[in-house]
Amino acid sequence: MSDTPTIRIRGLTKSFGDKLVLDGIDLDVMPGTSMVVIGGSGSGKSVLLKCVLGLIQPDAGTIEVNGQDLLRLRAGALDAVRSTIGMLFQNGALFDSLPVWENVAFGLLATHAVTRRTARVRAAEVLAQVGLDASVGDLSPAELSGGMQKRVGLARAIAGGAKILFFDEPTTGLDPIMGAVIDGLIVDCVKRLGSTAVAITHDMASARRIGDQAAMLYKGRIVWQGAAAGLMDSGNPMVDQFTHGRRDGPIQMELRK
Amino acid sequence: MAAVGRGFWLALSMAGSIALFGLNALTHIVRPPFYGRLFVQAFVEFSYFSLPVVSLTAVFSGMVIALQSYAGFSRYGAATAIPNIVLISVVRELAPVLAGLMVAGRVGAAMAAELGTMRVTDQIDALTTLSTNPVKYLVVPRLLAGTLALPLLVLVADVLGVMGGWLVGTAKLGFNSHTYLMNTMDFLQSMDVVVSLAKAAVFGFLVALMGCYHGYNSRGGAVGVGTATTNAVVSASILILAFDYVLTELFFAQ
Numbered sequence A: 001m002s003d004t005p006t007i008r009i010r011g012l013t014k015s016f017g018d019k020l021v022l023d024g025i026d027l028d029v030m031p032g033t034s035m036v037v038i039g040g041s042g043s044g045k046s047v048l049l050k051c052v053l054g055l056i057q058p059d060a061g062t063i064e065v066n067g068q069d070l071l072r073l074r075a076g077a078l079d080a081v082r083s084t085i086g087m088l089f090q091n092g093a094l095f096d097s098l099p100v101w102e103n104v105a106f107g108l109l110a111t112h113a114v115t116r117r118t119a120r121v122r123a124a125e126v127l128a129q130v131g132l133d134a135s136v137g138d139l140s141p142a143e144l145s146g147g148m149q150k151r152v153g154l155a156r157a158i159a160g161g162a163k164i165l166f167f168d169e170p171t172t173g174l175d176p177i178m179g180a181v182i183d184g185l186i187v188d189c190v191k192r193l194g195s196t197a198v199a200i201t202h203d204m205a206s207a208r209r210i211g212d213q214a215a216m217l218y219k220g221r222i223v224w225q226g227a228a229a230g231l232m233d234s235g236n237p238m239v240d241q242f243t244h245g246r247r248d249g250p251i252q253m254e255l256r257k
Numbered sequence B: 001m002a003a004v005g006r007g008f009w010l011a012l013s014m015a016g017s018i019a020l021f022g023l024n025a026l027t028h029i030v031r032p033p034f035y036g037r038l039f040v041q042a043f044v045e046f047s048y049f050s051l052p053v054v055s056l057t058a059v060f061s062g063m064v065i066a067l068q069s070y071a072g073f074s075r076y077g078a079a080t081a082i083p084n085i086v087l088i089s090v091v092r093e094l095a096p097v098l099a100g101l102m103v104a105g106r107v108g109a110a111m112a113a114e115l116g117t118m119r120v121t122d123q124i125d126a127l128t129t130l131s132t133n134p135v136k137y138l139v140v141p142r143l144l145a146g147t148l149a150l151p152l153l154v155l156v157a158d159v160l161g162v163m164g165g166w167l168v169g170t171a172k173l174g175f176n177s178h179t180y181l182m183n184t185m186d187f188l189q190s191m192d193v194v195v196s197l198a199k200a201a202v203f204g205f206l207v208a209l210m211g212c213y214h215g216y217n218s219r220g221g222a223v224g225v226g227t228a229t230t231n232a233v234v235s236a237s238i239l240i241l242a243f244d245y246v247l248t249e250l251f252f253a254q
């Protein structure tokens, strides 16, 4: 395994107004592995991914993708890095002016890599991978259920064959069987296609299935990092409380600011 | 006093950021990729689907100008000037300004709502992650469509406005149909039409710019989208009237 991390984050800090969301995050994701990020609602997981995508400008810190410092890249080079990353947004973020298949094939069509006809065939293939029939391709995103939208978002993220994949809660809103199918698909992308993945999840079974490594975010910091297999018996009181869903422990529910 | 100063700076910085937004979009016009399909969509929305409202507005304003000026001018025995007055007011002012305002309410508002929704549901961010520049994809086609479609629309409005005046003139004010039209044709100057269309292009650009700017930069869920829509219509309307004065000064002031 190469020793340059695919993603290397150091001292990443971001606040919105006077609310400190990320407070000095250090994180490495090695090539061909998957990292699961867990943490309470509102702890800044989505913001973390958006910073790496350059969608949110951090206040301080460095983000390197394949050794390139994102915050110092010119716009053109930044776009080039971004196009190597596929992203599933937490809410799907499907383009509701386009039919499902064009959503899925959007990245392919945008780079003019393929004709519309080929793109359509490819879209049907990827839709099948996420358990959706090709006929779904002609519907508009508004006609889909929440879980179907999520799967179309996932199909869109992986359709372009991106070497880096970000999944913001890929299985939230799916039934348990479909959740397992999607987890399998993500593992496939990493193990078979050699992609590098970062997944945010609240589902511990899913976290252990998807993740090689896991990290827990709490109050803007990474409080624990280790093998995803050890999530349930990490010995860290915060992680234990979180993964077992106990009400009492070091993490106290507080009203979020 | 301090509040006035703050408001002034706020307005100035807003104008600055709108100008930057517009300039940035303009630099993308000449660089590929070009989104022809999106341009056509926006163009049809601006022109074809705005035709009914703009036509009705034009006809009625031509009619009302004929009626009003007759009421005023017949006192001085100048009623024969009606065709000319209708022509000048419709072509130079009413057609472009009213078409601009109508389109601001119809298309500008819809644009702000659409882009605003795309912003708050992360669709604009998603474009960026799919090798697509959102300014090029969303803003440029709309700006071009607005600038090119409004002149077409206003040309129709010019004709219909004059016909509105003719309708009232012949049906109610006792003008001979042929004389009315001949008067109009004799008085028609190409400069008036050029100005009419130039104003239309500027107003179309402004409507699209305001719709895109406010939508693109909207924040905070459904409420934010609502605010963006309102701001797009209000700011476009004010800018149309302000630029109307500036352009009139530019073309007609001696």
Ligand SMILES: Nc1ncnc2c1ncn2[C@@H]1O[C@H](COP(=O)(O)OP(=O)(O)OP(=O)(O)O)[C@@H](O)[C@H]1O
Pocket (backbone or CB within 6 Å): A016, A021, A039, A040, A041, A042, A043, A044, A045, A046, A047, A048, A090, A256, A257
């Ligand atoms: N654009 C923004 N402007 C202001 N505050 C924001 C913005 N985006 C996120 N935040 C704040 O940052 C904090 C972290 O948000 P984030 O979406 O990253 O949470 P999360 O960890 O993904 O939570 P969840 O598990 O519920 O999705 C929240 O308190 C949120 O209010």
Ligand SMILES: [Mg+2]
Pocket (backbone or CB within 6 Å): A045, A046, A047, A090, A168
């Ligand atoms: Mg989130």
